[in-house]
Amino acid sequence: MADTSAATARARVSASRAGEKSRTSWLTTQLEDERVLGYVLLVPAFLLIIVFIAYPFALGVWMALTDKVVGQPGSFVGLANFAKLLDSDIFRTAAWNTVFFTVVATAIKAALGMWLAVLLNRKFRLSRVTRAAVLLPFIVPTVLSTLVWLWMLDGTFSVFNWILRWLWDLELSVFGLVVKEDFGYIRGPNWLGDPAWAMGSIIMANVWRGLPFFAISFLAALQTVPTELYDAAEIDGASGWRKFWNVTLPMIKPVAIVVVVFSFVVTFADFQLVYVLTRGGPYNSTHLLATLAYQISMHAGNLGEGAATALFMVPLLFVVIVLQLTYLRRIGVD
Amino acid sequence: MAQILIKDLYKSYGETPAVRGINLTIDENEFVVLVGPSGCGKTTTLRMIAGLEHITAGEIYIGERLINDVPPRDRDIAMVFQNYALYPHMTVHENMSFGLRLRKLPKDEIGRRVREAAEILDIGELLDRRPKQLSGGQRQRVAMGRAIVRNPDAFLFDEPLSNLDAKLRVQMRTEIKLIHQRVRTTVVYVTHDQVEAMTLADRIVVMNDGVVEQVAPPQEMYDHPATRFVAGFIGSPAMNFLPCKLTGNGSGLSVILSDGIRLNVPANRESRYRDYADRDLMFGIRPEHLTEQRQHTNAEQQDFTCKVGVLEPMGIDTMVFMNIEGADVCARAAPRSVKGPGEDMMFTIDMQNMHLIDPESDRIL
Numbered sequence: 001m002a003d004t005s006a007a008t009a010r011a012r013v014s015a016s017r018a019g020e021k022s023r024t025s026w027l028t029t030q031l032e033d034e035r036v037l038g039y040v041l042l043v044p045a046f047l048l049i050i051v052f053i054a055y056p057f058a059l060g061v062w063m064a065l066t067d068k069v070v071g072q073p074g075s076f077v078g079l080a081n082f083a084k085l086l087d088s089d090i091f092r093t094a095a096w097n098t099v100f101f102t103v104v105a106t107a108i109k110a111a112l113g114m115w116l117a118v119l120l121n122r123k124f125r126l127s128r129v130t131r132a133a134v135l136l137p138f139i140v141p142t143v144l145s146t147l148v149w150l151w152m153l154d155g156t157f158s159v160f161n162w163i164l165r166w167l168w169d170l171e172l173s174v175f176g177l178v179v180k181e182d183f184g185y186i187r188g189p190n191w192l193g194d195p196a197w198a199m200g201s202i203i204m205a206n207v208w209r210g211l212p213f214f215a216i217s218f219l220a221a222l223q224t225v226p227t228e229l230y231d232a233a234e235i236d237g238a239s240g241w242r243k244f245w246n247v248t249l250p251m252i253k254p255v256a257i258v259v260v261v262f263s264f265v266v267t268f269a270d271f272q273l274v275y276v277l278t279r280g281g282p283y284n285s286t287h288l289l290a291t292l293a294y295q296i297s298m299h300a301g302n303l304g305e306g307a308a309t310a311l312f313m314v315p316l317l318f319v320v321i322v323l324q325l326t327y328l329r330r331i332g333v334d
Numbered sequence: 335m336a337q338i339l340i341k342d343l344y345k346s347y348g349e350t351p352a353v354r355g356i357n358l359t360i361d362e363n364e365f366v367v368l369v370g371p372s373g374c375g376k377t378t379t380l381r382m383i384a385g386l387e388h389i390t391a392g393e394i395y396i397g398e399r400l401i402n403d404v405p406p407r408d409r410d411i412a413m414v415f416q417n418y419a420l421y422p423h424m425t426v427h428e429n430m431s432f433g434l435r436l437r438k439l440p441k442d443e444i445g446r447r448v449r450e451a452a453e454i455l456d457i458g459e460l461l462d463r464r465p466k467q468l469s470g471g472q473r474q475r476v477a478m479g480r481a482i483v484r485n486p487d488a489f490l491f492d493e494p495l496s497n498l499d500a501k502l503r504v505q506m507r508t509e510i511k512l513i514h515q516r517v518r519t520t521v522v523y524v525t526h527d528q529v530e531a532m533t534l535a536d537r538i539v540v541m542n543d544g545v546v547e548q549v550a551p552p553q554e555m556y557d558h559p560a561t562r563f564v565a566g567f568i569g570s571p572a573m574n575f576l577p578c579k580l581t582g583n584g585s586g587l588s589v590i591l592s593d594g595i596r597l598n599v600p601a602n603r604e605s606r607y608r609d610y611a612d613r614d615l616m617f618g619i620r621p622e623h624l625t626e627q628r629q630h631t632n633a634e635q636q637d638f639t640c641k642v643g644v645l646e647p648m649g650i651d652t653m654v655f656m657n658i659e660g661a662d663v664c665a666r667a668a669p670r671s672v673k674g675p676g677e678d679m680m681f682t683i684d685m686q687n688m689h690l691i692d693p694e695s696d697r698i699l
Binding site: 232242 | 384385386405406407411412413415416417419420421422423432433436437480
């Protein structure tokens with residue numbers, strides 16, 4: 001009964017709409033269907049991904065399999081580019097540098113970021129202002145802030161060395177020692193010009209830039225931990241460290257893992273920082289896969305070989321991302 | 335199992351006082367309920383006993399020991415929180431044993447205690463689950479289990495039932511009482527629900543605005559409230575309060591509620607009230623002592639007539655609301671005896687259960 005009357009009502013409505021332009025009503029009906037509308041809404045994003053990500057990536061893969069150089073159509077050479085790279089010392093150095101740079105920088109950022117987040121999570125005067133200020137390195141355009149680092153790490157005018165010398169002089173005057181004449185003055189390291197210091201210097205700059213992201217993400221995660229859990233842990237007998245290990249860390253682990261993996265990927269593919277500070281030098285001591293790929297393809301013009309260099313980043317990042325997704329799915333099921 | 339002694343306890347947050355001088359002795363194995371409206375200082379008091387809140391002034395002893403500066407982990411207390419505060423990343427077993435593991439108890443001892451507590455609470459099957467996989471009632475049990483395994487000097491409960499639905503709350507209330515009978519220990523229980531306080535407590539502590547209004551066993555609290563606040567807070571529906579005049583009537587005293595309603599004060603109260611004759615006072619009577627006209631069973635029952643305002647049938651009784659000289663009054667009448675709204679109805683009031691309140695001090699005379 002109810003069905004029939006509803007059907008008649010619907011028939012009456014569609015009959016009354018039959019007078020309108022049939023084309024408009026067809027489009028409206030189609031868009032009211034969520035399955036259709038969903039795909040329509042996806043189109044712009046899909047186009048952007050095709051044009052700016054999928055196409056360049058496919059082109060890169062194709063180039064990596066050719067001997068294309070600037071101004072010449074390349075011909076297919078199979079895996080020759082990859083074989084050549086694996087055989088080259090500079091590539092192996094860059095690959096090792098990339099892994100070292102990424103692992104060390106990410107580890108330092110994670111540890112310092114956690115420490116900073118725990119400090120910022122406390123209430124103190126101007127705590128809101130401080131939280132906002134911590135974000136600054138993240139907001140400044142990377143190339144600009146890196147140029148400032150270049151200046152601060154300059155071989156002759158480094159402000160760090162100036163401070164070191166000032167401290168050195170200060171200590172001398174405090175103890176009244178006359179070693180100054182014997183040792184001259186402390187010169188400080190040649191931050192970017194000495195292969196022994198250059199990697200440390202770019203890691204320092206990377207940590208400075210990446211720390212806010214860690215600190216603010218960890219801080220946001222910390223604020224979702226219910227305070228009652230700390231009360232309960234305190235009554236259960238947990239000390240400050242225990243509370244951190246047994247409550248804080250497990251509670252923010254999902255967020256922490258996403259943050260670390262994301263930062264790992266971005267650091268792994270870092271280019272601007274190294275390009276501005278050292279261009280991979282001295283003696284390739286700071287060459288990363290990204291800067292090497294740029295050098296091979298843009299400076300030397302070997303587009304095919306450069307593409308192959310860049311593609312070497314894919315398998316490692318792929319593994320990292322698969323691990324992350326697996327973990328997230330596992331805790332999602334729990 | 336120990337006595338808790340609270341002396342001149344005071345707590346303020348900056349300029350704002352939260353607890354203003356509390357004195358209380360909680361006996362060994364006693365179940366004491368702190369009850370009061372939100373912001374009355376009951377939770378703050380409990381958290382000071384737990385050590386989660388710094389004590390501004392005063393002293394707290396557990397057993398013989400002054401614990402003002404003892405950290406919570408050394409106080410030998412266990413606490414059940416309003417939101418259970420279970421560790422989401424630990425299984426039920428790990429949640430319950432966490433405190434014992436921190437105290438480095440031997441493994442078999444921990445296992446034994448957890449099994450025993452799980453048996454008392456009937457959660458033996460849930461030990462390998464995570465809190466997320468449990469219902470509200472089960473989480474509540476685990477939270478209690480975590481307290482029981484510790485075998486502490488005192489249990490502290492902070493509104494433990496307020497997150498449960500009404501039916502489960504009643505059920506868990508009974509269960510908490512049963513558990514206290516099995517695991518004899520000192521309990522301090524905070525709630526804003528006077529029914530919970532009445533049903534669970536050996537003694538109730540009613541708090542208001544940072545001070546203790548009255549400490550008494552439930553029935554005594556109900557029969558003989560000390561202040562107007564307690565009289566209004568304990569009992570549901572709440573006690574009626576009406577402005578009145580107390581006058582002498584030759585031999586005895588009477589209470590004048592309005593031109594038409596003049597009630598005789600029972601003879602055995604006359605000496606208590608005589609000094610207040612001819613003063614403006616507040617008259618208090620519980621709805622259950624104000625009924626439809628009934629055959630009198632004692633000499634102090636008296637009748638009066640009033641116009642019915644609103645009726646609220648509860649099934650077992652019907653609440654009759656009326657207005658006497660501007661004050662809303664609720665009576666509890668048998669369902670089939672009530673008149674319709676706007677009609678006059680005869681009521682019987684049991685003056686044996688009347689209260690008089692001094693409006694200046696708000697104390698019950």
